[in-house]
Amino acid sequence: MSDFPIPEIVAELRHVRAQWRGQQGRTDTAQREFPSRDAVARAVDALKGVLYPLRLGPPELRQAGEDFYIAHTLDSALQALRTQAAIELGYRARHDGEALEGEALARRATQVVREFAQSLPRLRQWLDADVLAAFHGDPAAHSVDEVVLSYPGVLALIHHRIAHVLYLLELPLLARMVAELAHGQTGIDIHPGARIGAGCFIDHGTGVVVGETAVIGRNVRIYQAVTLGAKRFPRDAQGHLQKGWPRHPIVQDDVVIYAGATILGRVTIGRGAVIGGNVWVTEDVPPLAHVTQASVRQAIATPPDAGPLPVAA
Amino acid sequence: MSDFPIPEIVAELRHVRAQWRGQQGRTDTAQREFPSRDAVARAVDALKGVLYPLRLGPPELRQAGEDFYIAHTLDSALQALRTQAAIELGYRARHDGEALEGEALARRATQVVREFAQSLPRLRQWLDADVLAAFHGDPAAHSVDEVVLSYPGVLALIHHRIAHVLYLLELPLLARMVAELAHGQTGIDIHPGARIGAGCFIDHGTGVVVGETAVIGRNVRIYQAVTLGAKRFPRDAQGHLQKGWPRHPIVQDDVVIYAGATILGRVTIGRGAVIGGNVWVTEDVPPLAHVTQASVRQAIATPPDAGPLPVAA
Amino acid sequence: MSDFPIPEIVAELRHVRAQWRGQQGRTDTAQREFPSRDAVARAVDALKGVLYPLRLGPPELRQAGEDFYIAHTLDSALQALRTQAAIELGYRARHDGEALEGEALARRATQVVREFAQSLPRLRQWLDADVLAAFHGDPAAHSVDEVVLSYPGVLALIHHRIAHVLYLLELPLLARMVAELAHGQTGIDIHPGARIGAGCFIDHGTGVVVGETAVIGRNVRIYQAVTLGAKRFPRDAQGHLQKGWPRHPIVQDDVVIYAGATILGRVTIGRGAVIGGNVWVTEDVPPLAHVTQASVRQAIATPPDAGPLPVAA
Amino acid sequence: MSDFPIPEIVAELRHVRAQWRGQQGRTDTAQREFPSRDAVARAVDALKGVLYPLRLGPPELRQAGEDFYIAHTLDSALQALRTQAAIELGYRARHDGEALEGEALARRATQVVREFAQSLPRLRQWLDADVLAAFHGDPAAHSVDEVVLSYPGVLALIHHRIAHVLYLLELPLLARMVAELAHGQTGIDIHPGARIGAGCFIDHGTGVVVGETAVIGRNVRIYQAVTLGAKRFPRDAQGHLQKGWPRHPIVQDDVVIYAGATILGRVTIGRGAVIGGNVWVTEDVPPLAHVTQASVRQAIATPPDAGPLPVAA
Amino acid sequence: MSDFPIPEIVAELRHVRAQWRGQQGRTDTAQREFPSRDAVARAVDALKGVLYPLRLGPPELRQAGEDFYIAHTLDSALQALRTQAAIELGYRARHDGEALEGEALARRATQVVREFAQSLPRLRQWLDADVLAAFHGDPAAHSVDEVVLSYPGVLALIHHRIAHVLYLLELPLLARMVAELAHGQTGIDIHPGARIGAGCFIDHGTGVVVGETAVIGRNVRIYQAVTLGAKRFPRDAQGHLQKGWPRHPIVQDDVVIYAGATILGRVTIGRGAVIGGNVWVTEDVPPLAHVTQASVRQAIATPPDAGPLPVAA
Amino acid sequence: MSDFPIPEIVAELRHVRAQWRGQQGRTDTAQREFPSRDAVARAVDALKGVLYPLRLGPPELRQAGEDFYIAHTLDSALQALRTQAAIELGYRARHDGEALEGEALARRATQVVREFAQSLPRLRQWLDADVLAAFHGDPAAHSVDEVVLSYPGVLALIHHRIAHVLYLLELPLLARMVAELAHGQTGIDIHPGARIGAGCFIDHGTGVVVGETAVIGRNVRIYQAVTLGAKRFPRDAQGHLQKGWPRHPIVQDDVVIYAGATILGRVTIGRGAVIGGNVWVTEDVPPLAHVTQASVRQAIATPPDAGPLPVAA
Numbered sequence A, B, C, D, E, F: 001m002s003d004f005p006i007p008e009i010v011a012e013l014r015h016v017r018a019q020w021r022g023q024q025g026r027t028d029t030a031q032r033e034f035p036s037r038d039a040v041a042r043a044v045d046a047l048k049g050v051l052y053p054l055r056l057g058p059p060e061l062r063q064a065g066e067d068f069y070i071a072h073t074l075d076s077a078l079q080a081l082r083t084q085a086a087i088e089l090g091y092r093a094r095h096d097g098e099a100l101e102g103e104a105l106a107r108r109a110t111q112v113v114r115e116f117a118q119s120l121p122r123l124r125q126w127l128d129a130d131v132l133a134a135f136h137g138d139p140a141a142h143s144v145d146e147v148v149l150s151y152p153g154v155l156a157l158i159h160h161r162i163a164h165v166l167y168l169l170e171l172p173l174l175a176r177m178v179a180e181l182a183h184g185q186t187g188i189d190i191h192p193g194a195r196i197g198a199g200c201f202i203d204h205g206t207g208v209v210v211g212e213t214a215v216i217g218r219n220v221r222i223y224q225a226v227t228l229g230a231k232r233f234p235r236d237a238q239g240h241l242q243k244g245w246p247r248h249p250i251v252q253d254d255v256v257i258y259a260g261a262t263i264l265g266r267v268t269i270g271r272g273a274v275i276g277g278n279v280w281v282t283e284d285v286p287p288l289a290h291v292t293q294a295s296v297r298q299a300i301a302t303p304p305d306a307g308p309l310p311v312a313a
Helices: A006-023 A037-051 A063-096 A102-118 A120-137 A144-150 A152-168 A172-186 B006-023 B037-051 B063-096 B102-118 B120-137 B144-150 B152-168 B172-186 C006-023 C037-051 C063-096 C102-118 C120-137 C144-150 C152-168 C172-186 D006-023 D037-051 D063-096 D102-118 D120-137 D144-150 D152-168 D172-186 E006-023 E037-051 E063-096 E102-118 E120-137 E144-150 E152-168 E172-186 F006-023 F037-051 F063-096 F102-118 F120-137 F144-150 F152-168 F172-186
Strands: A227-229 A262-264 A290-293 A298-301 B227-229 B262-264 B290-293 B298-301 C227-229 C262-264 C290-293 C298-301 D227-229 D262-264 D290-293 D298-301 E227-229 E262-264 E290-293 E298-301 F227-229 F262-264 F290-293 F298-301
Touching: A006 B063, A006 B120, A037 A063, A037 A120, A037 A152, A037 A172, A063 A102, A063 A172, A063 C006, A063 F063, A102 A120, A120 A144, A120 A152, A120 C006, A144 A152, A144 C172, A152 A172, A152 C172, A172 B144, A172 B152, B006 C063, B006 C120, B037 B063, B037 B120, B037 B152, B037 B172, B063 B102, B063 B172, B063 D063, B102 B120, B120 B144, B120 B152, B152 B172, B172 C144, B172 C152, C037 C063, C037 C120, C037 C152, C037 C172, C063 C102, C063 C172, C063 E063, C102 C120, C120 C144, C120 C152, C152 C172, D006 F063, D006 F120, D037 D063, D037 D120, D037 D152, D037 D172, D063 D102, D063 D172, D063 E006, D102 D120, D120 D144, D120 D152, D120 E006, D144 E172, D152 D172, D152 E172, D172 F144, D172 F152, E037 E063, E037 E120, E037 E152, E037 E172, E063 E102, E063 E172, E063 F006, E102 E120, E120 E144, E120 E152, E120 F006, E144 E152, E144 F172, E152 E172, E152 F172, F037 F063, F037 F120, F037 F152, F037 F172, F063 F102, F063 F172, F102 F120, F120 F144, F120 F152, F144 F152, F152 F172
Parallel strands: A227 A262, B227 B262, C227 C262, D227 D262, E227 E262, F227 F262
Antiparallel strands: A290 B298, A298 C290, B290 C298, D290 F298, D298 E290, E298 F290
């Protein structure tokens, strides 16, 4: 006899799952229904090696073997991605009542992944610009290689640029999984839908949030805890959130946004503007403007006068 | 000869450890003294598969095999958890001078883990409500499955709901380890003691801190960098922190707390209230109230007038 | 025939890499050019076991075997670290045009790693003080062991104290990799160059940023989302950032800095001062002073009067 | 430049493969063509755990969890086996010009594996008889459990009994792979086609060979290096070997065959007969007969008379 | 619905197991009943590294770190062995109706493993003699290191010498598992009870069988497929095999036994004797004698006269 | 205190190792002295995938990706082999008192491995002939693919053909390690020095021994337990074995050698000859001859007359 009432708990869990599936209108299936987080993570790790073989690939790799490594790793990663893409396409088709399966599904998945693959060289170029931006923008950076090897902002952008292509190719679930892998690792939460120009540098990065419809120009610098968010969530007549409309900021080229700044709504931050730390922006900012917090009054007391102090812990 | 003075360093480290153990009043033991982080992590991963087998379990699983997978995985995970629970119970008994060991310790650990196991179906129900809340609360969410597969807020709540049961069953160390596994992964730091109602949605989540005695009602929505913290840390006559008294906020049903808001102390945020971004709250808020930052003055300057700009990097 | 145009993509990627190497003035080499993140991660994990064998070492370890475990693990970790140190030293020498290779390089790497090794007992002592500070500073802490096993602030400090020694020994790249491993895990971003006294407690920690030239005294307490940053980034005549000059705060002994506070520039926070939550500091603070946000006006409206609410999501 | 002419070697290997495929009349395919040895090995290991959970299953298993372990492990192993079975069935159909693919192939594989699964309880009964036979037949055996845990003859029979069912279900390639896994491990080479009654004991076993059409009764004991082989390989008019006809011995119940004996051709060894060590048998042996080598003359010489000695090394 | 009737098969298997346990008089237990093959294999691999650190230990080991590696590896391996020893001792006590459990069992296991540990330096000395014997006895051997790194006879003797100590310490099941690990790898089947002097060389080895009560002197050389077996298996009044009495050969110092020779029963092969290939010996052989097969008549026919040829395949 | 006297045992083992190193004239070194069995095993597994990508490579591989897989796997395997080759070359140079190190050693290793690599296409051709020979020679073989996937004789020949090239390139230690990996897996012991023509088929194989100077022609078939051995081991004036002289048989084209046959010394088995099972040959056999055991007298007795029967167990 088990020390634990396993069969009873299994039955109760089955019951709860049946409730859920009933509510969600799910039917039984013998298929794999959902992409696998582990499979996606392995594919993305392989693609990181394909993009930066000597710095993010296997330690034993040398220059002479780069192309062999890339060809095989790319081939394997694309096969794996195609499998996951077919799962997502099939899942969506099933939920949308479309008839996409068998050969047609396989062809569609192949086509989508082929387009993805062809974007990789361009991605590497954009990422190289990001790396240079980080090197030139951080007084603590010793070399471009240190940047690729250890800067979380670069890691987040590698994931984002991959995720964004998947998003454009209408694989939003895979795209989101790729983005969340970076979010978990870096604390930088960029929605795959966001459009980010080359030469982007996100420093420190923890707490950065960039929304789905945000647009960021070239050579933009962003510090930790910056939010590019929505200001309102309008609902339709049935009370459901309206999805997909432009609700996040547009940040033009050469803007700098310092730590903790919050920019909300479909506002435009003009070219070359600088947004100071902790500033809260909900309206357009003209090009080249410097926005800072007006000096906040602070109370400085010295004991014994100091009363109880509000703490945040 | 080694290139490194290993024996000397080993001896010095032994000396430092002996100092520490002396200070802490530790005695020698042949037992395993501390739960293993890896063992706890494996058990929690297994429990995630038990709760959401097709989405968080192994990729090769299909509906037809769910119950077999759950029964075996649950049995193994509970055995493993019992081992770790016995270590914590023994550790606490030793430090409290209680006589709990051998058979009695094993029985106690079994009983505690059995109670934990019986809570799992209810946990899944609460988590399903959390998932629906996320789906309905985020305009970027495409499906409930995307939410389970990739939303950090859901991951944090799965861990929290497990950790909270362990906390109630007086396994605070295991509970904390479970919570920190989610904190490390998501940047969401919920103390296992916090009571959180069903239908909770934590969006983005990085930087969220929820304190030990916080109470959160049903259908509450929380954005990134929100703190539900303590306002004061009173000390007793000996100067030691007083532990365990209610010092964190009560958040009633249907409240929304936007990003960066800080709520401190045993205040009550009334049902349906909305706390705006970056707001600092140290007093009660009435039901249905909307609290926003009064408009902060900002200084906008355009070059060449713009002087040196304070940055936060 | 492959479904994907692998050879074409490989060729394009080769072309982009060649461009990059051309721009960066790189020459071909048969050497391993960059330290391996995985190798560094393994070495640091081993060193954590060396410092706290029963709590952070392998689960099957018992007191009786501690020294054997430490000696072997230390020996292996130092060998591995030496390999990575030699790669970094060789990389730097190559980029600086110095002639450091072969035997000379090996000797230098050995010497540096030997010095590193000798610092470990002192590190453990400092870390013990950090652990006690956490235990005494957090009302939710049940035991010193819970602190070592699960507090992210302690994890971040273990990494930092290791990284700082590597930084002082002029291995900035390895140091940064060690720091980023903790940043990814905890959301606490401490530059390896920062000097931090014993008895430091970082609670919750997500979003903490401590800059390269920051100096922190003994027994300092820091909460989540605190920034110790730079205020300006001066550039030289060529428009390049000036590197290495003191640009981050000095925090004296016994200071407490509450969540979300931002302290910028080479200011001094005097001994025993307390900086309140969310406060923005760009000037010196005298010893024992308490700095708090002057009460910010808040607008509280109750429906139906409440207009559209700015949200940050 | 690589130190090795990789592209040239790759091209030459491609050429050799093309030659082979041309000779063998192979066409290109995008399918997986061959079962995977690793997948088969994992499935068989799982089945060994299903048959003997406490002795050959995972070390942490206890009696209370046996059925949960078996149900899940069996389900997974059968899924994996079905995948491999479908590959073999598809491979054979392709080579035989049959139209078996898609749904029809999947159904056929499922049906075959279902029949296989249903044979498992009977297999365990036969194997229990084998285990008892080993225990009673070996003066060195201390317990039935030692026999299951460590006797190569039992391992070989577990594999054989699984392989034989696969052979009967017309999966000869999977059957052979299962058999060879045991051959590699034990040196006992039993063709999956051989029919072996319950209560079989193969002691030591290295070098035992049992041919495809051999028939072995109940309670037969066989020692190392025994061959039950064919005597002739007739060829057809085209000079091809005739396949499938009965060409190996029939060994009736209760026979004992000592080490090194060779029995060739479709002869019958009658019930209860004993075949002595190293004996060469090519004719029927009556029931209860004892066949021994007639004493071979040996030359014993003592130095200095001993000349050069033929050695076999 | 599963494609496979899992619950039915699980039930049938449970029924068969219950039958077996009934027949064997087993009672239910919550304990781990049997040593784990994998755990034993890991411990033996560790001990091989302890005995020959640079040649059989981890590839990254260097001379300078040998003692650290040995101390830690030995400590771990002995802990693991003690766990398995306690399982075997408990198992035997349970089956013998002895009361050995809890503290007493732990003490007994510790004592036995301590004695085992103390034998290791002597084992290494004997094994060094074996290695030299192989080097001097094989014209194909290039170095003593090649012998340690690749000769199966040496591997078999390392296992045997470990297994024999376990056998003497009354852990016959662990001993057998150690022996079978070598048998599976090398095809050399030495019962742990056999006594083998230093300087033994087993060349090629496949098919060698050495029985439980065999005694082999110093500097004996043995080739492949040699059997040192029993001649008779007497049974007692109840028809059970008599266990434990001396029934295998005594081989004195400096004997050479060529390939395929079979020596049966408690005979003595005198010092310095040479047994030729394929010879069958069932009587004593005097010291220094050379025993060879008297020339066997062979039939040599040339086609077309050659009739059908008996084959063994 | 440890339960085991670890430091004492470590000291004794150190003492024994010092004795050994003293006897063997070894000096201390900081180098890796010996090739790593695991590294060699990994390289050979990779080469098997290079030679037979779809059948012995990774299960997920498809025809379209073969060349990418081969190029990368070959490049990695050759790098790894070069590392091991350099260790062997350095080891031999050190023992022979040659000055081969640093750059010169690296160049030599590269050159040797390059020559090895260039032999691979030819090896595949020879192996294809072996596979066809097995298919045509075994009535139980269903397809050429079954032969590659599961025949131990083919596995042994893949290893042998690789090992033989290494042997010719004067890497006898690596060659031996490659050969022993197959010996352990298949029980077929072919010395790397043996020359074996294309189209060789070794059936069953357990116990086959082929000596260093054996020469085997094309299309030779060999069954289990066949020995091609030496007849005498002459010693030089100092009593040391003479190494390297031709002492094993020459087997010409189209010969068949049935199970258990023993052929000793530098004899020649003429083209097309057939050697029957268990035959003992120490003289030349003319072409096309059939050699069989003259019929051995056997004693057949039936109980109750049957006396005690010699057994070999």
